[in-house]
């Protein structure tokens with residue numbers, strides 16, 4: 342059985358370096374750019390000539406040491422810590438639930454306080470450990486405005502965009518829980534070396550369309566890749582989009598991370614149906630944006646995600662057309678076995694069909710790994726994330742488990 346830990350019960354919280362507290366509605370320093378933080382220092386009464394230096398110190402405490410309480414910032418005077426704590430918070434959001442799959446995949450349900458007049462929102466984040474790396478799958482929105490027909494998130498209306506702080510908090514919480522930050526009593530400088538870290542990669546493939554929340558996603562990813570802080574290489578950060586063409590060039594120019602495209606169909610009529618944003622940005626425009634993606638090269642290929650739907654997009658002629666379409670684009674193809682959810686209208690392609698498709702694409706020079714579904718027992722797979730506001734009923738959950746047992750001998 343997978344383990345579920347109710348983290349709202351304090352006695353269930355294992356000891357960890359920085360116990361999270363519910364953020365209390367104050368403005369937060371997490372997610373601020375360095376320039377914004379300089380202004381926050383001014384606000385807290387720091388003399389102008391010291392502001393940059395203080396920001397560097399705080400940046401180190403927040404993103405290298407992972408502290409979530411001003412009191413732990415030992416290199417900063419008590420007066421300044423108090424002045425900051427009176428105006429700002431650096432507390433973590435609440436973790437409502439942590440689930441650990443039989444295969445080591447972890448899923449956290451986090452609750453973020455309301456913004457303005459809204460209600461608190463809940464967001465899922467998934468960690469997938471693999472040989473030699475660990476990937477964190479981060480959400481950018483609660484729900485999604487788009488309605489891809491095979492995606493569970495697409496059945497949920499957009500509740501709201503996440504802020505840069507909330508996007509970044511998903512990474513900070515994962516690092517807290519996985520022990521990727523040093524214990525607060527470790528001497529200064531004794532940080533977790535990059536090669537020993539659990540979270541080595543991040544993918545913007547959780548809930549939501551990241552390019553419909555561009556500014557906040559950009560802010561969060563620039564902080565995640567800042568060399569004096571969390572220091573994740575931009576080559577280890579992948580942003581997945583359903584094909585918001587104007588956001589693609591901006592992603593390359595302004596964020597510089599790796600790109601993944603949810604392609605899923607090779608003809609406009611079918612893609613209009615599966616990924617309806619195709620009506621606005623059809624295949625020709627989408628592929629042109631990929632061909633000219635800033636920084637694209639054989640060493641920095643674009644990933645094309647392709648969900649395998651039985652009898653819908655999985656024929657050999659689809660595979661041939663795929664190869665033809667991608668000609669001239671440095672690409673790899675990621676075949677995703679469809680993950681069913683209750684009420685979904687599709688079935689996953691047979692294993693032989695997926696292999697035949699993969700073999701053809703491979704033989705034509707494209708790496709085309711088949712993504713192994715992970716964390717199925719905790720519903721952590723792609724396209725299955727859905728927030729607490731519309732949680733699955735127990736009967737649905739049982740029906741889904743039965744579907745998985747019946748339909749997937751392959752993994």
Ligand code: SAH
Nearest residue numbers: 492546549550581582583603646680723724
């Ligand atoms: N909105 C972005 C990122 C989130 S979805 C996007 O669409 O790219 C991450 C990936 O999971 C996308 O490729 C998406 O199409 C795919 N996906 C969604 N539902 C799925 C399902 N039920 N089974 C398999 N993959 C799915």
Ligand code: SF4
Nearest residue numbers: 485489492495549583
């Ligand atoms: Fe939104 Fe991506 Fe799901 Fe489409 S696949 S509905 S864009 S989350």
